[in-house]
Amino acid sequence: xxxxxxxxxxxxxxxxxxxxxxxxxxxxxxxxxxxxxxxxxxxxxxxxxxxxxxxxxxxxxxxxxxxxxxxxxxxxxxxxxxxxxxxxxxxxxxxxxxxxxxxxxxxxxxxxxxxxxxxxxxxxxxxxxxxxxxxxxxxxxxxxxxxxxxxxxxxxxxxxxxxxxxxxxxxxxxxxxxxxxxxxxxxxxxxxxxxxxxxxxxxxxxxxxxxxxxxxxxxxxxxxxxxxxxxxxxxxxxxxxxxxxxxxxxxxxxxxxxxxxxxxxxxxxxxxxxxxxxxxxxxxxxxxxxxxxxxxxxxxxxxxxxxxxxxxxxxxxxxxxxxxxxxxxxxxxxxxxxxxx
Ligand SMILES: [Zn+2]
Ligand SMILES: [Zn+2]
Ligand SMILES: [Zn+2]
Ligand SMILES: [Zn+2]
Numbered sequence: 001x002x003x004x005x006x007x008x009x010x011x012x013x014x015x016x017x018x019x020x021x022x023x024x025x026x027x028x029x030x031x032x033x034x035x036x037x038x039x040x041x042x043x044x045x046x047x048x049x050x051x052x053x054x055x056x057x058x059x060x061x062x063x064x065x066x067x068x069x070x071x072x073x074x075x076x077x078x079x080x081x082x083x084x085x086x087x088x089x090x091x092x093x094x095x096x097x098x099x100x101x102x103x104x105x106x107x108x109x110x111x112x113x114x115x116x117x118x119x120x121x122x123x124x125x126x127x128x129x130x131x132x133x134x135x136x137x138x139x140x141x142x143x144x145x146x147x148x149x150x151x152x153x154x155x156x157x158x159x160x161x162x163x164x165x166x167x168x169x170x171x172x173x174x175x176x177x178x179x180x181x182x183x184x185x186x187x188x189x190x191x192x193x194x195x196x197x198x199x200x201x202x203x204x205x206x207x208x209x210x211x212x213x214x215x216x217x218x219x220x221x222x223x224x225x226x227x228x229x230x231x232x233x234x235x236x237x238x239x240x241x242x243x244x245x246x247x248x249x250x251x252x253x254x255x256x257x258x259x260x261x262x263x264x265x266x267x268x269x270x271x272x273x274x275x276x277x278x279x280x281x282x283x284x285x286x287x288x289x290x291x292x293x294x295x296x297x298x299x300x301x302x303x304x305x306x307x308x309x310x311x312x313x314x315x316x317x318x319x320x321x322x323x324x325x326x327x328x329x330x331x332x333x334x335x336x337x338x339x340x341x
Contacts, residue, residue: 055072057073062075064083064085064086085099089102090107092115093112095111111127113128115127118130134150135149135150136149136150136151141153141156141157143157143160143164144160144163183315183316184314187217187314187315191217198213199319200212205321210236211235213253213317213319214230215228220291223291225296226296227293227294228299228315230290230317231287232253232289232319234281234282234283234284237282240282245281245282247281250271250321251319252267252269252320252322253266253268257306258316259306263307265294265309267290294309
């Protein structure tokens with residue numbers, strides 16, 4: 001009988017004893033037979049020592065949860081060498097992640113440091129460097145958004161200088177004069193109950209003045225019952241400290257034709273020397289506006305000019321602000337944060 005066989009037989013006898021001897025039945029009942037693992041208590045003086053035999057051939061679930069079952073003796077190797085859930089670094093970009101993800105096609109398709117050879121320019125280099133330099137890559141011109149090859153950009157810039165300048169001017173213009181559209185709902189109820197309506201607060205431009213539009217559907221003061229009245233209020237805004245006060249400029253209020261994009265009703269409020277100074281200050285309690293903005297009878301459908309301002313019991317207002325008091329030298333558009341603009 002070879003040595004291993006003797007050991008094996010000895011273990012079987014031992015297990016039999018452990019498993020059947022009432023002293024060991026509870027709470028350390030042996031639950032399985034060789035070749036699994038066993039635990040049993042051994043009384044040594046006043047102490048009870050738990051003895052354990054662990055079988056390295058027992059199949060156990062992967063401790064990283066990859067759903068594989070591995071022989072206990074190979075678990076260590078599985079976790080470091082083959083488990084799809086083991087953490088590895090991408091050999092190119094050094095990003096850390098589960099092997100399954102890092103070595104996947106998805107990651108390789110976007111790994112910025114993967115060396116590639118461009119079929120267009122024949123250069124071999126990491127992807128991100130190539131993306132930034134390939135003369136054959138299609139890029140869009142920041143001046144006019146046209147898509148062209150990188151190598152053609154210089155020529156395009158020379159030829160389109162005037163066009164680029166015009167577009168830049170328009171963008172600056174749009175930054176300084178923003179317009180907002182607001183819907184006033186339930187017009188009839190508001191009119192009958194003499195209720196006011198206020199638009200949400202808005203900024204005149206990124207980094208500009210904060211305002212709101214207040215509408216009285218049944219008219220204000222002497223215009224009560226005959227007109228819709230509109231007022232602009234300056235509210236406390238986050239940029240107030242770096243703006244010029246009192247506010248100066250033009251605010252155009254339009255009541256939109258809901259049938260087509262023409263024949264909108266409009267009126268312009270001037271905030272200038274003639275304007276009551278209280279209406280031009282920050283967080284003013286006084287509004288500046290037109291009590292006789294539009295007569296109630298003009299709201300209804302007009303067949304000859306095809307306009308209708310009151311439709312589905314709603315009015316649409318568009319407010320355009322041209323601030324002339326912003327100190328241009330102090331205006332820093334790149335510092336404007338994403339506060340409601
Ligand atoms: Zn695994
Ligand atoms: Zn990578
Ligand atoms: Zn290339
Ligand atoms: Zn361009």
